[in-house]
Amino acid sequence: MIRFESVTKRYPDGTTAVDDLSLEVPRGGITVFVGPSGCGKTTSLRMINRMVEPTEGRILINDEDVADRKPARLRRSIGYVIQHAGLFPHRTVLANVMTVPTLIGWDKGRARTAAMEAIEKVGLTADQASRYPAQLSGGQQQRVGVARALASDPEVVLMDEPFSAVDPLVRTDLQNEVRRLQRELGITVVLVTHDIDEAISLGDHVAVMRQGGHLAQLASPGELLTEPADDFVASFVGKDRGYRKLGFTETQVEADPERTVSLGEDVPAGRGWVLVADEQEQPLGWVDRQGSGGPVQEEELHRMGSLAEVGDSARVFLDAALSAPSGRGVVVQDGRVVGTVTPERVLEAIRAQGGSDG
Amino acid sequence: MIGGVAWSTVGDLLLRHIYLAGVPLLLGLLISLPLGWLATRYRWLAPPMIAGTGLLYTIPSLALFILLPLLLGTRVLDDANVLVAMTLYSVALLTRTVADGLGSVPGATRQAATAMGYGELRRTFVVDLPLAVPVITAGLRVAAVSNVSIVSVAALIGVSQLGQLFTEGFNRNDMGPIFVGIGACVVLALVLDAGIALLSRVLTPWLRAGVAR
Amino acid sequence: MISLTWQWLVDPATWTGPGGIISQSITHLRISLVALLLAALVAVPVGLFIGHTGRGRWLAINLAGAFRAIPSLGVLFVATLLLLPRLSGNLAFELPVVLVLVLLAVPPVLSGTYAGVEAVDPAARDAARGVGMTEAQILWQVELPAALPLLLSGLRSAMLQIIATATIAAIVGIGGLGRYLIDGQASRQYEVMAGGAIVVALLALLVDLVMAGLQRLVVSPGLVVAKEH
Numbered sequence: 001m002i003r004f005e006s007v008t009k010r011y012p013d014g015t016t017a018v019d020d021l022s023l024e025v026p027r028g029g030i031t032v033f034v035g036p037s038g039c040g041k042t043t044s045l046r047m048i049n050r051m052v053e054p055t056e057g058r059i060l061i062n063d064e065d066v067a068d069r070k071p072a073r074l075r076r077s078i079g080y081v082i083q084h085a086g087l088f089p090h091r092t093v094l095a096n097v098m099t100v101p102t103l104i105g106w107d108k109g110r111a112r113t114a115a116m117e118a119i120e121k122v123g124l125t126a127d128q129a130s131r132y133p134a135q136l137s138g139g140q141q142q143r144v145g146v147a148r149a150l151a152s153d154p155e156v157v158l159m160d161e162p163f164s165a166v167d168p169l170v171r172t173d174l175q176n177e178v179r180r181l182q183r184e185l186g187i188t189v190v191l192v193t194h195d196i197d198e199a200i201s202l203g204d205h206v207a208v209m210r211q212g213g214h215l216a217q218l219a220s221p222g223e224l225l226t227e228p229a230d231d232f233v234a235s236f237v238g239k240d241r242g243y244r245k246l247g248f249t250e251t252q253v254e255a256d257p258e259r260t261v262s263l264g265e266d267v268p269a270g271r272g273w274v275l276v277a278d279e280q281e282q283p284l285g286w287v288d289r290q291g292s293g294g295p296v297q298e299e300e301l302h303r304m305g306s307l308a309e310v311g312d313s314a315r316v317f318l319d320a321a322l323s324a325p326s327g328r329g330v331v332v333q334d335g336r337v338v339g340t341v342t343p344e345r346v347l348e349a350i351r352a353q354g355g356s357d358g
Numbered sequence: 359m360i361g362g363v364a365w366s367t368v369g370d371l372l373l374r375h376i377y378l379a380g381v382p383l384l385l386g387l388l389i390s391l392p393l394g395w396l397a398t399r400y401r402w403l404a405p406p407m408i409a410g411t412g413l414l415y416t417i418p419s420l421a422l423f424i425l426l427p428l429l430l431g432t433r434v435l436d437d438a439n440v441l442v443a444m445t446l447y448s449v450a451l452l453t454r455t456v457a458d459g460l461g462s463v464p465g466a467t468r469q470a471a472t473a474m475g476y477g478e479l480r481r482t483f484v485v486d487l488p489l490a491v492p493v494i495t496a497g498l499r500v501a502a503v504s505n506v507s508i509v510s511v512a513a514l515i516g517v518s519q520l521g522q523l524f525t526e527g528f529n530r531n532d533m534g535p536i537f538v539g540i541g542a543c544v545v546l547a548l549v550l551d552a553g554i555a556l557l558s559r560v561l562t563p564w565l566r567a568g569v570a571r
Numbered sequence: 572m573i574s575l576t577w578q579w580l581v582d583p584a585t586w587t588g589p590g591g592i593i594s595q596s597i598t599h600l601r602i603s604l605v606a607l608l609l610a611a612l613v614a615v616p617v618g619l620f621i622g623h624t625g626r627g628r629w630l631a632i633n634l635a636g637a638f639r640a641i642p643s644l645g646v647l648f649v650a651t652l653l654l655l656p657r658l659s660g661n662l663a664f665e666l667p668v669v670l671v672l673v674l675l676a677v678p679p680v681l682s683g684t685y686a687g688v689e690a691v692d693p694a695a696r697d698a699a700r701g702v703g704m705t706e707a708q709i710l711w712q713v714e715l716p717a718a719l720p721l722l723l724s725g726l727r728s729a730m731l732q733i734i735a736t737a738t739i740a741a742i743v744g745i746g747g748l749g750r751y752l753i754d755g756q757a758s759r760q761y762e763v764m765a766g767g768a769i770v771v772a773l774l775a776l777l778v779d780l781v782m783a784g785l786q787r788l789v790v791s792p793g794l795v796v797a798k799e800h
């Protein structure tokens with residue numbers, strides 16, 4: 001859908017920011033440009049909406065050369081989100097989000113409706129719509145930035161390090177939000193980041209770039225982890241890529257049956273770790289019945305560890321097994337306990353599948 | 359002779375001008391330092407103090423030159439009137455500058471100094487003030503230039519300095535002395551400006567080190 | 572002395588009539604406003620250009636500095652001596668004064684304007700371009716509104732200087748509140764000088780308050796909140 005054809009960008013001072021880049025961003029999904037600082041990610045992104053003009057080569061959107069379109073017109077048809085949101089401080093949130101609909105000439109009522117919809121989509125309230133940017137937190141401002149990019153229903157949204165200025169918790173929230181919006185609206189998102197973890201967890205396609213604006217590899221996150229094209233990609237992806245790869249390995253882990261007990265039930269000593277669940281078979285916690293027996297009290301419950309849902313990746317299963325005090329990870333389906341897995345069982349399943357993806 | 363004025367006359371008037379514009383500048387700085395410090399130390403003091411000193415600036419210079427003899431009980435031609443008026447204007451400009459300058463010292467630097475055991479007063483002198491030098495000297499330059507211009511107005515009430523060349527030339531319908539006066543004022547203002555800029559450079563060697571790197 | 576001044580100030584005759592405070596204040600304000608308007612007409616577009624393009628900044632800073640160093644009184648006399656014989660009527664007296672006042676007001680308005688535009692968050696400017704605003708739209712819809720606080724501060728301080736300096740203009744024979752200072756001095760009526768001085772200061776204060784009110788009206792509340800944070 002977006003095609004770079006031998007695109008080169010040399011800045012007037014002689015820096016070659018992007019060198020002979022050819023790649024295709026598929027329609028739909030999230031394509032991430034990732035690479036070390038200064039490798040030309042931002043430059044590549046900004047050439048799509050002509051914020052930067054290529055020195056050589058061309059960029060096509062739906063087979064149409066962007067150079068043939070008026071820059072302002074082109075940009076109005078493409079969403080644009082940047083690191084510090086770049087909200088207009090003198091306009092309310094609503095007016096900020098109405099910017100593009102107004103620019104493309106929608107009447108006020110329609111622009112307003114579209115803006116309010118976008119504001120709700122990104123999880124802000126109508127009350128917040130009448131505030132000014134300075135009255136919002138950094139994360140909320142970034143949401144407004146996303147809403148402003150979505151208000152006129154663009155097909156393509158460009159995002160340049162949209163989450164790097166917010167704290168990690170908010171970042172995860174925003175990442176999930178963007179992923180959900182992308183799926184819901186079916187838009188094509190091109191996102192720039194220097195954080196390989198973000199690229200892998202968020203991208204459907206990841207373009208790893210290296211210094212000097214060369215494309216090192218364009219692949220799905222799973223492929224990137226299992227088959228890095230060269231040493232640069234391998235080292236950029238990181239030392240624990242083997243472990244992270246598990247996040248993309250759908251493994252059929254057979255859960256062992258686990259008998260649960262309910263609160264107040266008398267459990268004799270010598271049973272070891274026992275899983276406690278409520279009447280709906282929803283797990284409550286673990287209780288230690290090795291040394292002493294007796295009725296299960298709520299106060300003695302140990303925290304659960306993470307849960308694995310049937311169909312989750314091998315990484316989630318392994319994490320559940322490793323984080324449970326009993327050494328048995330709890331597997332649930334629709335919130336109800338279906339059994340537990342030991343680390344050994346997870347590894348067995350991974351090994352059984354190992355042949356297929358190296 | 360230059361423009362129909364004896365060089366020695368220009369020299370004398372220039373010295374008077376320097377005296378009338380320069381002394382108040384120094385006095386103004388001396389008064390503004392504690393005022394600005396108070397405004398940064400006690401935040402609630404800042405708005406009324408800056409608004410108050412700013413008010414001084416709304417009083418036209420001619421009016422102040424005329425009113426001060428009444429308030430101070432001085433004679434109309436007394437230099438003291440001009441000195442006090444110019445000091446007030448300098449304070450009006452500099453209090454805000456000093457407060458801004460002290461406020462521009464990074465909080466981390468301040469806390470580090472306190473943590474190392476500097477007392478408040480000592481820290482102000484050895485840490486805060488040096489770091490505030492660039493901001494304060496920037497304000498000082500503006501004040502110096504505007505003082506030079508304002509002092510010349512005192513010629514209208516008969517206090518002699520370069521402005522006297524303006525009134526004389528005007529009364530004689532002769533532009534020669536006026537141009538000499540303007541030229542001398544501009545040169546004086548620019549020299550003071552450059553001098554303070556230089557002083558600021560000498561006082562802040564660490565800033566140059568940063569640029570050279 | 573103080574009581575004499577007070578008597579002069581509360582005497583209705585002081586206020587009314589052709590040479591009264593009210594009519595002199597109107598003259599004073601008229602000249603001041605014309606000067607401010609002309610200065611803004613020159614300085615605001617130039618300031619916007621410098622702020623928007625970043626070009627000519629160095630020249631503007633140095634020119635403004637040099638302008639400040641020029642003593643208004645000297646320029647007033649030169650302009651009067653030059654223009655008085657060549658013009659006639661009211662204009663002959665007022666034009667030199669307005670000229671001097673414009674010269675005085677240009678530096679603060681100019682630097683206020685470009686500083687205001689320069690202070691606009693680069694991210695906001697980048698976003699404006701990125702969502703498809705034309706350069707003119709960026710200037711009018713983003714940079715100008717966001718620059719208003721500093722621009723208006725520049726106008727306010729220019730106006731204070733204009734009002735104060737317009738007082739001096741009485742020396743070349745035009746109307747305005749300066750008349751009380753100059754005429755009072757000539758006739759050794761100190762209560763008139765003192766009263767006039769007080770009135771000028773009050774006028775300056777009043778105008779500044781009005782402009783502060785206007786500033787509050789036209790500056791977006793979003794910028795006020797932003798400043799508090």
Ligand SMILES: Nc1ncnc2c1ncn2[C@@H]1O[C@H](COP(=O)(O)OP(=O)(O)OP(=O)(O)O)[C@@H](O)[C@H]1O
Pocket residue numbers: 011012013015016017036037038039040041042043044194
């Ligand atoms: N306007 C410009 N003029 C000159 N050189 C530039 C300009 N913009 C970027 N560069 C240079 O081009 C190269 C690529 O810059 P770019 O901003 O695209 O990198 P990036 O991958 O986005 O880096 P980061 O992760 O730090 O944002 C860098 O070496 C940079 O210094």
Ligand SMILES: [Mg+2]
Pocket residue numbers: 041042043
């Ligand atoms: Mg970048």
